[in-house]
Amino acid sequence: MKFKSTTFFYKYFIMEKRIIEVEQVVVKFAGDSGDGMQLTGTQLSNTAAIVGDDVSTFPDYPAEIRAPQGTVGGVSGYQLHFGKRVDTPGDYADVLIAMNPAALKANAKMIKDGGTIIIDINEFTPRNLEKAGCEDEKLKRLYENYNLIEAPITELTKESLKDSGLDAKSIARSKNMFALGIVYNIFDRPMDHSFNFLKSKFAKKPEIAEANMKAMKDGFNYADAIQAMPSFRVESSQIEKGKYRNINGNVATAWGLLAAAEKANLPFFLGSYPITPASEIIQEISYRRDLGAKSFQAEDEIGGIVTSIGAAFAGNFAATSTSGPGLALKSEAIGLAVITELPLVIIDVQRGGPSTGLPTKTEQSDLFQALYGRNGESPVPVIAASTPSNCFDYAYAASKIALEHMTPVLLLTDGFIANGTEPWKIPAMKDMPQIKTKLVPKGTTEYLSYSRDENLVRPWAIPGMEGLEHRIGGLEKMDKTGTVSYVAENHEIMSYHRANKVEKIADFIPNLEIEGAIDSDTLVVGWGSTYGHITTAVRELGLEGKKFAHVHFNYINPLPKNTSEVFAKYKNILVCEINMGQFIHYLRMKFPKFNYQGYTKIQGLPFTVLELKNKFIEISEK
Amino acid sequence: MSTETKYTFKDFKSDQEVRWCPGCGDIAVLNAVQKAMADLNHKKEDYAVVSGIGCSSRFPYYMNTYGFHGIHGRAGVLASGVKAANPKLSVWQITGDGDALAIGGNHFIHEIRRNIDVNVLLFNNQIYGLTKGQYSPTSLLGQITKTSPFGTIEEPFNPGELVLGAHGTFFARSIDNKVNETVEVLKEADGHRGTSIVEILQNCVIFNHGTFNYLTDKEVRDDRQIWLKHGEPMLFGTNKDKGIVLDGFKLKAVTIGENGITLKDILVHDAQEEDPSLHLALINMKHPNLPMAFGVIRAVKKPTYDAMLEEQIKAVQAKSKIKCMDDLLNSGSIWTVE
Numbered sequence: 001m002k003f004k005s006t007t008f009f010y011k012y013f014i015m016e017k018r019i020i021e022v023e024q025v026v027v028k029f030a031g032d033s034g035d036g037m038q039l040t041g042t043q044l045s046n047t048a049a050i051v052g053d054d055v056s057t058f059p060d061y062p063a064e065i066r067a068p069q070g071t072v073g074g075v076s077g078y079q080l081h082f083g084k085r086v087d088t089p090g091d092y093a094d095v096l097i098a099m100n101p102a103a104l105k106a107n108a109k110m111i112k113d114g115g116t117i118i119i120d121i122n123e124f125t126p127r128n129l130e131k132a133g134c135e136d137e138k139l140k141r142l143y144e145n146y147n148l149i150e151a152p153i154t155e156l157t158k159e160s161l162k163d164s165g166l167d168a169k170s171i172a173r174s175k176n177m178f179a180l181g182i183v184y185n186i187f188d189r190p191m192d193h194s195f196n197f198l199k200s201k202f203a204k205k206p207e208i209a210e211a212n213m214k215a216m217k218d219g220f221n222y223a224d225a226i227q228a229m230p231s232f233r234v235e236s237s238q239i240e241k242g243k244y245r246n247i248n249g250n251v252a253t254a255w256g257l258l259a260a261a262e263k264a265n266l267p268f269f270l271g272s273y274p275i276t277p278a279s280e281i282i283q284e285i286s287y288r289r290d291l292g293a294k295s296f297q298a299e300d301e302i303g304g305i306v307t308s309i310g311a312a313f314a315g316n317f318a319a320t321s322t323s324g325p326g327l328a329l330k331s332e333a334i335g336l337a338v339i340t341e342l343p344l345v346i347i348d349v350q351r352g353g354p355s356t357g358l359p360t361k362t363e364q365s366d367l368f369q370a371l372y373g374r375n376g377e378s379p380v381p382v383i384a385a386s387t388p389s390n391c392f393d394y395a396y397a398a399s400k401i402a403l404e405h406m407t408p409v410l411l412l413t414d415g416f417i418a419n420g421t422e423p424w425k426i427p428a429m430k431d432m433p434q435i436k437t438k439l440v441p442k443g444t445t446e447y448l449s450y451s452r453d454e455n456l457v458r459p460w461a462i463p464g465m466e467g468l469e470h471r472i473g474g475l476e477k478m479d480k481t482g483t484v485s486y487v488a489e490n491h492e493i494m495s496y497h498r499a500n501k502v503e504k505i506a507d508f509i510p511n512l513e514i515e516g517a518i519d520s521d522t523l524v525v526g527w528g529s530t531y532g533h534i535t536t537a538v539r540e541l542g543l544e545g546k547k548f549a550h551v552h553f554n555y556i557n558p559l560p561k562n563t564s565e566v567f568a569k570y571k572n573i574l575v576c577e578i579n580m581g582q583f584i585h586y587l588r589m590k591f592p593k594f595n596y597q598g599y600t601k602i603q604g605l606p607f608t609v610l611e612l613k614n615k616f617i618e619i620s621e622k
Numbered sequence: 623m624s625t626e627t628k629y630t631f632k633d634f635k636s637d638q639e640v641r642w643c644p645g646c647g648d649i650a651v652l653n654a655v656q657k658a659m660a661d662l663n664h665k666k667e668d669y670a671v672v673s674g675i676g677c678s679s680r681f682p683y684y685m686n687t688y689g690f691h692g693i694h695g696r697a698g699v700l701a702s703g704v705k706a707a708n709p710k711l712s713v714w715q716i717t718g719d720g721d722a723l724a725i726g727g728n729h730f731i732h733e734i735r736r737n738i739d740v741n742v743l744l745f746n747n748q749i750y751g752l753t754k755g756q757y758s759p760t761s762l763l764g765q766i767t768k769t770s771p772f773g774t775i776e777e778p779f780n781p782g783e784l785v786l787g788a789h790g791t792f793f794a795r796s797i798d799n800k801v802n803e804t805v806e807v808l809k810e811a812d813g814h815r816g817t818s819i820v821e822i823l824q825n826c827v828i829f830n831h832g833t834f835n836y837l838t839d840k841e842v843r844d845d846r847q848i849w850l851k852h853g854e855p856m857l858f859g860t861n862k863d864k865g866i867v868l869d870g871f872k873l874k875a876v877t878i879g880e881n882g883i884t885l886k887d888i889l890v891h892d893a894q895e896e897d898p899s900l901h902l903a904l905i906n907m908k909h910p911n912l913p914m915a916f917g918v919i920r921a922v923k924k925p926t927y928d929a930m931l932e933e934q935i936k937a938v939q940a941k942s943k944i945k946c947m948d949d950l951l952n953s954g955s956i957w958t959v960e
Contacts, residue, residue, distance in 0.1 A: 050957045197955075245956045255950065262947045269707050271699075289935045290942030291950065296706055299732040303699040306692065310672065310703020313690050314711065318703075336693050426951050463670045463688040463704070463711050471636070471683050473691025474675075483638060484683060 021233045024054075024083030026090030027183060029176075030107050031099030032069055033062055033076040036176035040097075041078025042421075043180055047193045048082040049246050049423040054237040055082040056388075056532065057421045058089035058606075061360055070131035075106040084235045085539075087387075087532035089420060091608035095186060095230070097179050099123060099153070102132035116147040116230050118182060120175070122154035149228050153178050153219075160218040164211040174215040181219025187232050191216055240425060247424040249391040249417035250280035253347055256395025257319050258291055264403050264435040266317040271296040271307030273326065276359040277415040278349035281321035301329035305346065309333060312342040313472070315439070315462030317403060319345040324353045324366045328373065335374045337408035338498060340472045341450075341458050343437075344407075345398045350414040352604040361604025362416035364528055365579035370410045371557055371586065377495045379502040381405075382557040384412040384528035389424035391417060394554060396432065397509075403437045405505055406457045412556075414578075416606050417529040444468065449482035450494075456501035506558040512566050517547030522620050523570035527553035527583050530576055530607060537612035548616050553583070559590060567594045574599055574619050578606065631656040633666060636686040647798030647824035648678050648745065654804040655714070655743070656685070661805070662812055664712045671714045672701045674721035677752045678745035678824070681716040695726030698733040701740045702927075709928040712812065715742045719760040720750050723779050727759070734788035736927040737816040741808070744781055744821045749830035767829075781821045782905035782919065786898045792818040793905065794918040798825060799838055803849060803916070810918050816926050837914055846909055850917040852893040855885060858913050865889070866912070873903045875912050893921040 027044065029037040038059055049055045060077040067074030081090035092112040098104035100123040111117060129135075157175040164171065177198075184191050195213050202209035223229045247255075261268035272282040272295070286295040294316070298304040301322055308318035322330060327348045337344045350366045352358025370382045381401055385394040391413055398411040438460040440447060447461050447468040461468040470482060478485035479493050516524075516538040526534045531552050538550045551566055553559070567573055575584040576599045584598040599615050601607055634656040642648045659669060669687035673679035674697035682689030692700040701715035722730045722744050733740065749767065750756040757767040757774045760781070764773040785793045792814045796804040804822065811818035823834050837846050848858035848866065856866040863878045865888035876883045895901070901920045908914055944950050 046955060050955075052959055239959050241959050243952070243956055243958050245951075245954065255947075258950070259947050267707065269703070271703055288944075288950070289938035290944045291947070292935055292939065294706060294931060294935070296703070298699060299728050302696060303702075303729055303732070306696040306699040307703030307706065309692075310690070310700040310705075311707035312703075313688075313700075314670070314704045314707035316707040318707070332693055333696070340690075426956065429947050429951075463708065464667055466665070466667045469667060469686055469688050471685075471689035471691065473673075473682065473689070474693050475691060 017227060018230045019233060020230055021235075022083065022094070023235045024081060024086055024090070025095070025187065025232055025234050026079065026081045026093045026112075027095045027097070027187070028077055028079040028093040028107060028110065029097045029179070030075055030077040030103035031176070032103070033064075033066055033074050034069070035076065035099045036173065037076045037078050037099070040176045040180045041080055043194045043197065044183055044189070045080045045082070045421060046197075046246055047184070047189050048080070049244065050193050051189060052236050052239055053082040053234065054084060054086040054239055055080060055246070055421070055423055056086045056089045057081070058416065059419050068131070070100055070102055070128050072102045072106045072132055075103045077103070077107065082234065084237045086237075087536045088606070088609060091610055094232075095183070097183065099175070099179070100132065101129045101134045105132050105134055111146060113145055114147070116149065117143060118149045118151055118179075120153035120179075121150035122152050147228065147230065149226065151182065151222070151226070156218065156222060157215050160215050161211050164214065165207060166211050170208065170211070174212050177212045177215040178219035178222075181216035182223040182229070184216070185220045185223035186229055187234060191220060239423070242425045244423045244425055246421050247389050247392070248280075248419055248421040249385065249388040249413050250278070250349065250419070251284050252389055252391035252424070253321070253385070253395045253411070253413060253418070254281045254284035254288075256392040257345060257399055258285070258288060258293060259392070259429065259432060260396050260399030260403070260435060261293070261317040262291070262429065263432055264317055264399075264437050266315070266437065268293040269296065269308060269311035269316040269318040270294070270320065271298050271311065271318065272304040272321045273298050273301045275301070275323045275326045277351055277418050278321045278323045278326070278347065280418070281347060281349070301326040302333060305330040305333040308344055309337050309340070309342060312337070312344050313340070313462070315464070317343065317399065319347065319399070321347040321349070323349050323351050323359075324369065325356065327366060327369055331374045334380060334408055335376060335378045336474050338374070338378045338380060339474055339476070341406045341498070342408070343402040343460075345395070345402050345409050345411055347395070347411045347413065349418045350412060358604040360415065362414045362529070362606060363579060363602070363604060364412075364414060364530070364577050365582065365602070366412065367556070367579065367582040367586070370412055377499065379499045380557070381407060381409045381502055381505055382412065383409060384554055384556055385417060386528055386531035386552060386554055388417045388420045388422050392424070392427070400433065400435045401505055401508070403435055404457070404508075405455065405501060406438050406460060407502060412528055414529050440465070440468065448480050450477050451480050452497065455504050456497055503558055506561050509555045509558070509560060511562040512551045512553070512560045514566060515550045515552070516542060518549055520547040520549045521570060522548050522572040522574060522616065523567065524548055524550045524616060525553070525573055525575045525587070526550070527556060527577065530578065533607045533609050533612055534576060537609045537616060540609065541613055541616060546617065546620070548620070556583075556586070564591050567591060572597065572619055574616070576600070576607065576612065576615075578602065629660040629666060631660045634659050634686050636684050638683045640684050641680065642677060643827050645827040646677070647747065647826070648681070650798045650801055651743065651745065651804065651822055651824065652681065652684055654801045655808060657801070658805045658808040658812070659687075662712075662809060668711050669714065670704050670711045671716065672704060673697050673716040674700075674718075674726060675752070676718040676721045678716055678718045679721060695721055695724070696729060697721055698726055698729035698742070701742075702733055702736070702738050705738050705740055705928050706931060709739070709932060713740045715740050716745070717742060718745045719748060719758045719781075723759040723781060723784070731784060731788040734785055734790045734817045734819065737791055737924050738927040739815055739817070739929070741811045741818045742820065744819060745824045746781060746821050747824045747826040747830055748778070748833055749826050751826045751829055755829040780905060781819070783902065785819045786902050786905065786920070790819060790920065791816040791922050791924045792918070793821070793901070793920045794818070795821045795823070795914075795916045797823040797834065797838065797847075797916065807918060810921065814921055815929070816924055836909055846913050848907075848913040848915055850891045850893070850904065850915055850919060852891055852918065852921070855888040855890050857888060873907060873912060893918050894923075896922050
């Protein structure tokens with residue numbers, strides 16, 4: 001069972017280093033969930049972004065916090081794609097860094113043909129191979145087509161830090177920095193940004209910072225000396241001028257809400273309950289006491305939304321964040337927000353379902369739940385963000401609609417964009433659209449809680465306003481006066497008011513814009529987080545002379561007003577989504593006259609660009 | 623917010639017709655709350671009356687204050703959200719034995735644990751009224767109801783025990799037909815900073831009529847109810863000649879003048895004692911061995927969630943360099959592309 005490095009074919013004898021010139025490159029770090037792969041990936045991603053690359057990342061970690069060491073189930077990965085014009089974290093890796101056999105096995109199918117695999121050979125012990133369920137003969141066959149580099153990362157890190165004064169455990173923990181050094185060398189990216197990071201992170205333990213920096217430098221030099229290590233020249237990006245930062249979808253969502261609260265001049269409240277992959281939203285809001293934001297970690301999902309409804313009643317701008325199972329628990333309370341016509345944003349960071357499903361994997365399968373998952377006629381605007389950074393824009397847009405139209409709004413993101421990061425051109429608050437709340441002006445003396453303006457929106461009076469005392473609640477309300485009413489005709493009037501109010505929001509959202517080749521026969525339709533993959537596939541096919549048009553939906557309910565007009569231009573309409581065809585059902589119901597075809601995937605993973613390209617071609621050739 | 627404006631109880635009556643059954647105990651409690659609010663030192667617009675679902679949860683519609691009739695079981699979180707969002711408000715939560723102790727049991731204990739400053743009126747009629755007569759978590763063991771035609775086989779909750787179990791800072795008990803006493807208890811609840819739980823025994827005239835008669839019948843009520851006051855001896859009986867003493871670890875009812883008992887032997891009520899042991903014993907006193915305890919049984923000082931939240935925000939704001947969204951957006955690792 002001994003895994004012998006000599007049994008592999010190496011290119012050691014090649015004297016010149018391979019230099020590979022590319023527009024973009026995909027790198028994946030994979031190791032045990034305790035190996036620090038997320039940190040290593042983040043460091044490379046930050047550095048790449050800082051030197052001007054376009055970057056997209058996707059962390060991929062197990063649902064178990066510390067799954068048994070060395071097993072495939074415990075592999076934590078971090079993939080990043082950088083270079084010129086990058087819209088996805090990439091399908092297949094050019095370079096994989098696998099810290100143990102399990103990490104290699106878990107990523108076996110995700111490496112480009114002829115790609116480079118760097119393994120920590122010291123971890124390829126018979127015991128670890130067994131834990132990963134690897135047989136060395138099989139592995140050998142598997143990797144014949146790759147440039148496999150067996151780097152003794154563990155031993156070299158030990159050697160590098162033998163005089164550091166650190167204990168064996170701390171030394172072992174630094175091996176991810178050695179690996180990072182290797183990668184910096186391969187891609188010709190500077191180490192200074194990571195040095196600065198380490199210096200500030202370990203400001204109180206300079207010996208640890210020093211040791212990590214030494215391990216990184218030694219990794220860098222090691223890669224320089226090893227002939228088999230490829231050397232990439234990645235084309236730099238033509239990224240727009242301006243100030244940038246990296247951001248993931250969850251933080252962008254949290255900040256979009258906070259930005260809306262500031263613009264609307266309202267205190268912000270988030271009632272929530274931790275749930276993967278949405279927890280980071282309440283975590284981020286909890287740090288924002290500095291902005292006066294109130295986070296309330298409730299005892300359950302229902303408590304999360306109902307505290308927010310209470311806060312909205314009291315005049316805060318309130319939101320709640322969750323994932324699919326939590327949204328199910330919140331359904332009844334969303335209905336309460338619908339009938340009381342209070343502003344509220346509900347964020348669903350979708351994950352694989354049903355039930356607990358695939359908590360750390362991505363899916364777009366809560367669309368029906370968002371649209372219809374409530375008792376009674378309960379219309380709610382539904383919005384979907386489509387990239388990590390535009391979670392900020394759509395959280396802001398959802399907030400603006402909630403506050404200006406006095407309605408709960410559902411914002412859909414998903415595990416893919418929530419955890420994915422990309423560089424983001426920092427917006428200035430002065431450029432964000434105005435938000436005009438429905439708060440009644442000071443000095444108002446007459447108040448009818450369910451009177452409506454031209455957009456069917458009711459006015460908002462809040463406790464503390466003298467003379468405007470009124471009651472709201474879950475029972476049907478009399479039109480205009482807002483008293484409890486069981487009058488049959490009134491219920492119909494109120495039901496249509498609520499529905500028409502949401503329909504009228506269509507007047508306030510942007511029209512669809514067609515990307516790609518407008519004059520194609522085939523229109524590719526996507527919504528939410530599939531944007532990056534679809535736009536890349538359409539662009540790449542365009543470069544190959546194959547024309548496809550693409551529209552992407554961020555506003556799901558109501559739909560943009562020109563939807564039908566756009567659809568009418570195309571012979572084929574291909575609807576792509578990460579579920580079993582929910583949006584296509586919705587479109588068929590809304591616009592039955594068009595002929596739709598669906599392309600779906602339900603593996604807890606995004607589409608790959610290659611899958612999409614193949615499908616588009618197949619459709620167009622029919 | 624304190625004010626000089628003087629209100630009468632009529633100022634707190636809404637224009638909505640009260641739709642509880644004639645003779646319902648809720649009507650008396652509504653009157654008590656309106657009287658209490660008229661006497662208290664808040665502006666009318668600063669009251670928020672919040673409820674869940676159940677007969678008693680219709681309460682906010684009958685109050686001329688800001689009101690919110692919520693969904694079943696969620697009164698506690700609705701009230702918590704209102705108070706946390708605007709701690710200047712005087713928040714009153716109306717709930718019942720089903721709303722607070724069955725479907726909303728989780729919120730009930732966590733609200734108390736947080737000690738958020740809300741006055742909770744827990745209407746306990748030991749039955750489900752609005753759904754027409756099924757047993758509740760406080761129905762007596764063996765009680766015949768529509769869903770227990772052969773008698774319940776469930777041990778009932780004693781709400782006060784839950785309050786103590788959740789580290790509650792305030793617990794009082796009252797009964798619907800004692801309006802003046804209820805008014806006094808409500809005022810004390812309002813004065814208490816933290817979650818004030820007021821259990822109000824309430825007669826359901828339709829589905830559980832007379833369940834508290836053993837406590838309220840004229841001939842026996844003075845012997846079966848003891849109204850506790852902080853700092854005063856625990857006396858009861860028509861002539862206030864009966865009292866409570868500690869006998870080992872247990873409470874015992876005695877008569878002054880019998881077996882050498884004098885006033886000095888009678889326990890003096892200390893609602894402010896942090897140790898809940900004696901409060902637990904008082905909460906659990908019951909017929910036939912002991913009178914049932916009413917009044918403010920426990921009122922201890924502890925920081926409230928809403929006050930701590932405001933303090934924490936102030937403390938963080940004093941230290942943080944991030945004062946507005948632009949600061950946040952430009953914080954941390956940023957770079958410029960030229």
